[in-house]
Amino acid sequence: MYPVRVLRRFNCYVISLLCLVCVTIVILHTDFAPDLYFLHWESLEDNSCHYQDSNDDLPVISSSVEMPEKSIFFHETSCKSGLDSRQACAVEAAARAHPKWQVNVLISAPIKGYQRGGSLSVLRKFRNVKLWRLKIWEYAKGTPLQDMVFNGALNRTRWRISHASDLLRYLSLYKYGGVYLDLDTVVAKALDPLPKNWSARESDENVASGIMSFSRDHVGRMVANATIK
Template sequence: MVYNIKKFLVFLIMVVLLTNFLVMLWNKFQNVQWKYKPMIIYWPQPDKNLECYIYTDNDALMSVEDVSFMPKLKSIFFHETSCRGGVDSRQACAVESAARANPDWEVYLLFNAPVSDAMLKKSCLVKLLQYSNVRLARIHAASFSKGSAVQQIVRSKLLHSRHPVTHSADIMRMLTLHRWGGVYLDLDMLVVKSFDSLPQNWIAKSSPFDLATGAMRLSKDEVGQNWTEEIIHEILSTYDNTQWSGYGARATERVLRRRCPELHNATSGDCQGLSIYSSELFYPIGFSEAHLLVRGGPLKKINVEPYTYHIWNLVTKMFTIRPNSAYVQLASKLCPLIYGAYGDAFGV
């Protein structure tokens, strides 16, 4: 009887050890699998609920308020201001393109919502973190805006906005550039080449008539600080939570008109240390031509190589991306890890 009990215990121990070994192998296999083939998530459109801004549970990211979070002067910032807690293939492609084109810059993807450990390890974020210059961090909007002119907008008025995700993005980019200085890019902006040759402070037009804030650099120097401070105050003095587009490019354009009214209709120029570039360098495919990016055919011929292409997700999301489209050509070249991971599901 005693012999049988000992035999059973030995058998039980072997089963437990074998089970643990198999679990370890499975977890290892899973980690390898996600490293090469991340989980594909079909994200819904962001809603108007920003309750996630105050959530702290299940958040795997470092906070930008952490003392060790110290962006260097050559930094590129992207903001995800919805409550998704992750990014889609288009957004990830933009981040990868910036990291590849600017290997000596730090590229920051900043989230206003918690990002879970599972999302960090099994989504396309895995691919982005294969680049040594990509950093992810969490913004806690209330503390991030503390002491700024727009503090009350962030803490209360954003919650009642008709367009909270857009308004938050407009505000967060300016607060970020005012705090650290650097380049800000929209998450539908593909980067073609390095920003090293550009000056410390610049912005671009998206058409001969319209200033845009989807790609810009405002540094920590006196020029950049003066611009960001004035734009932030312009947002405060004109904020209306019913308007969609008044607080990004429009606010910046109003400041430009006050400072350099003679440049309002100019395609390029310099305004008190801020270089203004023409649309072909950053927005070579305009809003009215956006559908051409996804509907097939070669890239539009451009006289000079641009720094970026704006994909105009607001428009192009309405169309199916064709395999021979300009967007696919750009993505396969500029964000090969993300494009390769998604394959036919890229851009959906």
């Protein structure tokens, strides 16, 4: 009887362990998954372009750059060198609908030879479109998010590209004010009639972050500071 009891107990341990592993795997693939910053997810997303200090064809956006109050920001954070046709269409739509606004495209990856063709060369023909290279260390310097960037938090997350995009969109509005648009957002008409501070509604309970506007007045600064915190 003794060996049978031991075997049964061993089987119970094995089954319990397998159940625990299965439950853990399921949780890690849901919205309830924690950000395990103490782990290194080296093989999931490559965000190395954010830290490349190479020279390229685009001017680097630095702390000395001044933005007009009517500014629109697009961020390309996926480390591909340029924009695809759909993204370029979003930028062009914003530029055409807002001829008196400055439309800024901030690209995290180094860009070489874009003048010879492609989507970026087409966008250069619009006088109100500005193409920038963004180096995240310099962009975050002197802001409340400096320590987060310098400590490498974006390298210790499972969703490196998405989190970089989240950080940079709020950082741009914190630094300059204006309008942020996702690169898959195509505006059909000018946004001028809207109030100075607004965001799109994602659902009855949630506010979207794919298109939003923070002004430079007291209200806009208060919202910008809250989102950064």
